Amino acid sequence: MAVETQTLSSCARAATAEEARYRIDRPIAPSRAGRVVALDPGAADVLRRTAQHGWANARFYVCEAGAGEGEDVVLRDVDGGPATLADELASASVVVMVATDDTGAACAHGLGKACWERGIQTAGLVLGDGTHAGTTASAAVAALRPHARVLLPSADEADVVDLLSALRV
Amino acid sequence: MLRKDINELLTRTGPGTAMGELFRQYWMPACLAEELPEDGCPPIRLKLLSERLVAFRDSYGNYGLIDEFCAHRGASLWFGRNEEGGLRCPYHGWKYDTTGQCVEVPSEADNSSFAENVKLTSYPLVKIGDVLWTYMGDPASQPPLPEFEFALTPAEHHYTSKRWQQSNWLQAFEGGIDSSHVTFLHSGGLKSDPLFKGAKGNQYNLNDTKPFFEVADSEGGLFVGARRNAEEGSYYWRITPWVMPSFTMVPPRGDHPIHGHFWIPIDDENCWAYSFDYHPMRPLTEAERQAMIDGHGVHSKNIPGTYRPEANMDNDYLMNREKQRTGEWYSGVEGIAIQDSSLQESMGPIVDRTKERLVPADSGIIKARQKLYRAATALRDKGATPPGVDPAHHHVRSAAVVLPQKEAFLDAARDDVRVRPGFPISSV
Ligand code: FES
Ligand SMILES: [Fe+2]
Numbered sequence: 371m372a373v374e375t376q377t378l379s380s381c382a383r384a385a386t387a388e389e390a391r392y393r394i395d396r397p398i399a400p401s402r403a404g405r406v407v408a409l410d411p412g413a414a415d416v417l418r419r420t421a422q423h424g425w426a427n428a429r430f431y432v433c434e435a436g437a438g439e440g441e442d443v444v445l446r447d448v449d450g451g452p453a454t455l456a457d458e459l460a461s462a463s464v465v466v467m468v469a470t471d472d473t474g475a476a477c478a479h480g481l482g483k484a485c486w487e488r489g490i491q492t493a494g495l496v497l498g499d500g501t502h503a504g505t506t507a508s509a510a511v512a513a514l515r516p517h518a519r520v521l522l523p524s525a526d527e528a529d530v531v532d533l534l535s536a537l538r539v
Numbered sequence: 540m541l542r543k544d545i546n547e548l549l550t551r552t553g554p555g556t557a558m559g560e561l562f563r564q565y566w567m568p569a570c571l572a573e574e575l576p577e578d579g580c581p582p583i584r585l586k587l588l589s590e591r592l593v594a595f596r597d598s599y600g601n602y603g604l605i606d607e608f609c610a611h612r613g614a615s616l617w618f619g620r621n622e623e624g625g626l627r628c629p630y631h632g633w634k635y636d637t638t639g640q641c642v643e644v645p646s647e648a649d650n651s652s653f654a655e656n657v658k659l660t661s662y663p664l665v666k667i668g669d670v671l672w673t674y675m676g677d678p679a680s681q682p683p684l685p686e687f688e689f690a691l692t693p694a695e696h697h698y699t700s701k702r703w704q705q706s707n708w709l710q711a712f713e714g715g716i717d718s719s720h721v722t723f724l725h726s727g728g729l730k731s732d733p734l735f736k737g738a739k740g741n742q743y744n745l746n747d748t749k750p751f752f753e754v755a756d757s758e759g760g761l762f763v764g765a766r767r768n769a770e771e772g773s774y775y776w777r778i779t780p781w782v783m784p785s786f787t788m789v790p791p792r793g794d795h796p797i798h799g800h801f802w803i804p805i806d807d808e809n810c811w812a813y814s815f816d817y818h819p820m821r822p823l824t825e826a827e828r829q830a831m832i833d834g835h836g837v838h839s840k841n842i843p844g845t846y847r848p849e850a851n852m853d854n855d856y857l858m859n860r861e862k863q864r865t866g867e868w869y870s871g872v873e874g875i876a877i878q879d880s881s882l883q884e885s886m887g888p889i890v891d892r893t894k895e896r897l898v899p900a901d902s903g904i905i906k907a908r909q910k911l912y913r914a915a916t917a918l919r920d921k922g923a924t925p926p927g928v929d930p931a932h933h934h935v936r937s938a939a940v941v942l943p944q945k946e947a948f949l950d951a952a953r954d955d956v957r958v959r960p961g962f963p964i965s966s967v
Contacts, residue, residue: 382852382885385705387808390887398540398894464899493899501755501949511947515753520899522906523947524756529909536897536905538540 400426404539405462406530407481408432408448409474409510416497417448417468420530428539431458433467433477443480459484464491464537467518468530470498471506475513482517494518495525495533541892545912550707550889552804553589557915562588562784563676564918564928566685568801568813569604570594571701572666582626584617588675589806594664595637598623602664603637604673610641610657635659667691669699670813686930687786688958689799689817697817698796698831702839703847704880707889708785708810712802714879715787716779716907718765719900722748724878727868732875734816734827734836738793740939740967743767743775750777754903755949759783759932760910762956763903764948769941775967776948778956780935781907783914783927788937789837791966796823797937798837808888811846814838814876820963839876848877856881934958938965 378384379392406421406428408414414432421430431453436442445453459465465485467478478494485492494514498507500523511523522529541549552559567587574583575596582595584607591607593616607615609628616635619626625642627634633654634643639661641654662673663681668690674681689697704711714720722744729741747767755762760781769775777790788799801813814837816823823831834840839848850857856872863871872881897905914925926932938955942948949956955965 382855382881385852385884385887387888390889390891393887393891393894398896491899493902501947503947503950508947508950512945515751515947516944519749519751520902521751521753522755522902523753523949529906532909533902533905535542536540536895536901537899538896 398538400538403461404428404464404466404534404537405458406430406466406468406534406539407445407477409467409469409477409514410471411473412470413468413474413497414448416470416527416530419527420534421448423531425534425539428534429458433474433481435476435480443477443484455481455484459488459490462490464493464539466530466533466539467492467494467514469494469496469510469514472509472513474510478514478517482514485517492518493520493522493533495522495529497525497527497530500524540895540897541908543893545908546889546892548915549908549911550709551807552708553807557919558911559588560676561911561915561918561925562804563674564680564682564925565676565784566665566672566674566682567785567803568670568701568811569662569664569673570671571699572669572671575602575671579621582617582619582621584615586805586809587673588804590675592662593617593619593626594671595619595621595626597621597625597637601637602666602671603635603639603661604664604671605635605637605639605661606659609633610659611644633657637661637664668694668697669815680924682928683930686933687782688819688934688936689815692817692819693822695822696819697815698823698828698838699813699815700831700838700841701811701813701846702841702876702880703805703845704810704812704884705808705852705888706810706880706884706886707807708802708804710883710886710890711810711812711880712785712787713904713907714883715785715789715800715802716761716763716781716903717901718750718752718763718777718779718903722750724869724882725875727862727866728875728878731867732835733830734795734798735792738795738939738967740775740777740792743769744777747775752900752902753948754906757781757932757935759927759929759935760786761903761907762949766948773941773943774948776938776940776942776952778938778940778948778952779903780937780956782932782935783925784911786927786933788935790937790939791964792939793966795966796827797964797966799937800837812876812880818964819960834874834876837875839874839880848880850874850877850881852881852884936964939967940965941967 500507500511639659641657917923
């Protein structure tokens with residue numbers, strides 16, 4: 371049952387290389403105000419380097435568990451400047467958490483909860499081998515699992531850059 | 540999004556390209572064994588990795604995969620006469636054996652050695668399971684034969700089909716590790732397809748449409764885990780293995796046969812989607828085999844005598860807006876295979892990945908591209924053997940398991956995702 375159509379572009383046969391050049395070509399706005407958060411000192415080193423790449427809207431932070439109770443987390447700019455969690459999340463559409471060990475478990479929990487409440491997408495990258503029990507990275511994976519919609523348990527520094535580039539942050 | 544130069548690198552697989560060289564490190568399906576059903580049968584034309592070839596089975600049962608064009612003046616050997624011990628070009632009678640060696644040039648003297656110096660490019664062609672496999676790389680680094688479980692089970696335990704897809708291999712393959720589309724595009728099939736329905740796990744799928752994902756490295760590629768809520772305190776995990784460059788398996792459902800794919804470039808704008816089903820513990824039932832032949836599950840209903848699906852771009856994939864409206868077929872297209880091919884072909888022959896807007900749920904795809912890019916450039920720059928060449932890397936299974944919430948999926952399921960002869964698939 372062939373479908374009779376008047377022009378190529380009005381049927382599925384338009385999926386040719388020639389027709390592909392008619393795909394509308396307008397600049398694509400950076401879609402994600404990405405907030406990238408190091409959960410421990412090892413991750414902070416990685417983010418200091420990552421921040422050097424030219425990013426559209428991404429901002430980089432280090433997270434520290436606050437002195438207070440429960441979900442209290444404190445953000446600092448990756449170069450040490452002050453930052454306020456509520457302000458930073460207000461404009462965020464994705465939060466990428468980076469960990470190398472489980473010292474940031476409390477931060478992961480606090481950040482994860484704050485993102486959940488605001489409907490912000492979360493991703494977690496664990497640098498090192500997080501797929502075998504007993505490694506420091508696997509402890510980080512366990513800490514991050516409940517709080518990251520997507521988790522890469524065996525990531526490396528290049529994954530951070532690739533993920534952020536792919537997300538156009 | 541993906542950088543333009545990386546998109547180019549990953550999608551071009553002709554001779555001399557970085558990705559083409561990567562594919563040429565592996566054994567891969569060249570065609571189905573049913574295409575050369577008996578000794579001395581007619582040869583078939585094949586294009587693989589942008590090279591035009593002819594496959595034939597000589598009168599003694601040897602398989603050959605050789606340059607399509609006769610060394611004399613370039614006639615296609617598809618017209619060849621499959622004679623005693625070789626394929627003869629019908630133009631001037633030059634004859635070739637399965638290694639591409641010319642064995643007879645009738646115009647030369649009977650005792651001439653002319654033919655000895657004429658050899659067409661040829662690649663090995665080996666039958667394992669329902670598939671004829673080839674290796675198109677340097678003979679000096681030819682790896683041991685592939686050891687994928689589906690091909691090694693007894694013949695009654697497996698079924699393999701193929702279909703022509705009018706798109707680049709990469710966008711077809713990416714569908715194979717894109718767990719997040721199943722809940723939408725294939726939602727109808729979970730309830731009705733004879734090869735999926737009835738599994739307990741289907742309920743977890745349908746009850747929780749926002750899975751969490753984990754993407755973990757494996758020796759041969761990746762494991763992509765998608766987790767959904769199960770009973771109190773536990774998660775339902777669906778684990779998809781990828782073995783480089785393009786082997787994927789779909790997580791199982793109940794005691795249905797388990798299935799998966801190979802995505803093989805024909806040229807840069809076309810690929811073969813191979814689809815297999817097998818059950819490691821028992822023969823397929825008559826009903827299962829018939830359902831596969833009829834194009835259910837991951838298979839397709841092809842135009843008789845061809846490997847082109849009946850629903851294809853020339854007939855708008857037989858779009859049915861009524862079924863789309865009712866949700867019976869979420870996209871209005873029938874069957875898992877064509878639901879995938881229709882959308883992947885609609886992207887254009889080579890999708891422009893610089894225009895994508897990816898989300899964290901696409902992390903499996905992001906990571907797979909990175910691994911392919913790294914492997915292709917490490918091979919090009921340092922001669923590094925890529926993951927997936929070692930047959931030990933082929934011993935993987937997909938799995939669908941319910942695990943306690945605190946367990947790491949790969950740690951807890953490590954036995955479930957490797958081939959254990961005599962053990963059933965881990966499936967709910
Ligand atoms: S929603 Fe994924 S391609 Fe349109
Ligand atoms: Fe699909």
